[in-house]
Amino acid sequence: MQNTSEEQLQIRLITKQELFAVPDVPLSVPAIIDCKSLNDLVNQLLKESNSDFLKPKDFDFLVLGELLRVTLVEHLQEHNISSETTVDVEYLERTPAPEPEESILHDDWVSGLQTTDKWILTGCYDNSVNIWTTHGKNITSQKEHKSIVKAVTWIDQANPSKGFVSVSHDLTGIIWSWEPEKDKITPKIALRGHERGVDSVGVSPNSNRIATGGWDTNLKLWSASLDDDGGEPAQKRLKGSSSSSLSVRTPLNTLKGHKETISSINWLDNNVVCTASMDHTIKLWDAELCGLKSEIVGQKAYLSSSWSPLSNTLIASSADRHIRLYDPRSSEGSLCKTTFTSHSLWVSCVTWSKYDPHLFMSGGYDLAVKLWDTRSPKAPLYNLQGHQGQVLGVDWSNNKYLVSGGCDNSVHIFKNKHMQ
Template sequence: MESSESQLQIRLVTKQECFAVPDVPLAVPGSIEHNSLNELINQLIKENKSDFLKPKEFDFLVLGELLRVPLLEHLKEHNISTEIAIDVEYIERTPAPEPQDSLLHDDWVSGLHCVDKWILTGCYDYSVNIWTTHGKLVTSQKEHKNIVKKVAWINQTNPSQGFISVSHDLTGLLWQWEPGTDQIKPQVVLKGHEKGIDSVGVSPNCLKIATGGWDTNLKIWSSSFESDDEPAHKKVRGDKNLITRTPIHTLKGHKETITSTSWIDNHVICTVSMDHTIKFWDAELCGIKNEIVGQKAFLDSSWSSLSNTLLACSADRHIRLYDPRSSEGSVVKTTFTSHTLWVSSIEWSKYDEHLFMSGGYDSGVKLWDSRSPKAPLYNLEGHQGQVLAVDWSNNKYLVSGGCDNSVHIFRNNYVF
């Protein structure tokens, strides 16, 4: 019988030994998709493993990309011959995050950072707020005189070391907080930017802070709460007995606002800007190490220390994966497309080199696998307006905030 069902030879392989099946070629129809492969591998495991009682959900990697179309179509997209046996690697599917809570604020939420069981937020009503991951407001304070654009805990594992907030009032504030109490107090004010501050990053060793803003300058500051290490002219106490601090270094090079500031390590900072460029700076020598020129204004970025790659989103619907070390071809290694409006915020997982999340002006929040560029793993529904910030600093929680005045918490069911 003449059939469009051309047969393909495949080998099912896995790095997860507990799910391994005999390594023999199998003939499958070219039209086979993810669901049918999932049924097939579950059946084979059941036949070979007497203790395999409950079916598992698997994903399938073919030529380094997750299978999202019929197998034959996937091979044609990659110009691979159908005459040879194809290795199909199966991996346990990332489970869907579960909605846990929604934190209602009085205005737009533009800054987010979750450490331990505490969520730090910054808002357009000039407030900084601390919540528990279970939805209880612990404390709220308004010390800034304009919108709070970004917030960050100084230490990724110890919130008692305080936090930084940056604002369009041209200042940054270093706050002290005793975890569990409602007492938060600004101790140090960072002064030096000539226009609003849009981005902030804390060095891995927690000793330095980098900020970027509308004056196009990148500034590096001490994160210390002490004034003893300050030169005399930088040791001024002003309103409310705050220590006034000026920057250690000012790095010039961007032509438009700096929208994201990330430390690669304790000596290198990555910035992205609306001037269409990504710059890598030497924080010790105060110069540019590397530059990548894009096509659009950049809105956010996220560096992965696991894969040594950078995700960046621009004034379009796409997320791009950059490998700054690349010496062959384009530094853009992958483009991810699913959002229908601009992507405003992205963040790599800190425990899995393939997973990241994104938020967009289409009110969408998405969980991605970098091996699936055509479609996200999951859409995390709930926002009723533009998403301005996402955070995945705590493995257990995917957090997002935006123009609907709310922060949404999704529990990650894939925690090591």
């Protein structure tokens, strides 16, 4: 039997990036070749076949749908593939490490955040909502809630002037107007109907409806209109509000079914809402018929989830160290397709890239923020350092910036060096 260190494998180097294509011929390489050696090989072939190729590139290598993180022969053995077959090795430019850009200090824990092209919206444990520039300058702050703000979201990320929503443990949500030309936010409408603290919020893709969930276990749907009637029943002014213009809106519908806190909300489309809960379930709801469509039953309480319209898949984090990927619309939607493990404590928050179907972020109680590729489930692409406290929120709505907030009262901004 041939020694593994002497064994040779037949491979074909292929790429979808025509700029970096090499001659399509079978190559014989050592079985113990790894990512670094393959990278050297591709760069050498590019240099030989293209005299204009001067600066070496960093490549990653896909074998059997997964990024190579061990030797090639070990990778084949893990997938029960014979080493006697010719192996297709696809190479692609490696996602570069995001660079630390800014750190924004708040007065208290940062529990919710979301970016647009120019702004970062944050919600904090001191009851405040805040708007910052992506370069870390504070534009405005206001305390309208009477308890901690748990989540915030823009009504239309492409058009921030349509306002935003915040939800709080004071049992309410608030729809705010945002006037960028005046650097002014104004609380307009209080969403009244929950009986306990509100933890999660999501806005439909067409920006018409808001979904909220919290400790009363109910999912509530609301009009997202900034107009005073909003298609709702007659309203009344909110007593005790610091804003004389704040009026009350009641929910369009209430959907019951969860047994514990609704920790996370995603709209899959304009009619389907996905909720993740501490009751170990993820539920899909028909927002038109106001009924349950399907559910995923897990082993632990779900803390966070994120839906990608690019890949039509859902990632969810639980009260353990793992992140799980589901395809909730498939016939096997309740089955976990992939598990991602690297955090040492509970994973408190996850979010997809809005621009790449393979990339997502996670944050945990281990103070860590991680950048993942779905094709590398055993290890993240990068660990983004900086937090001195538990991470409570992550966001990648603006392709330029990966942002995170947490118990160290700070928002960290990392610049994405891989702009598509």
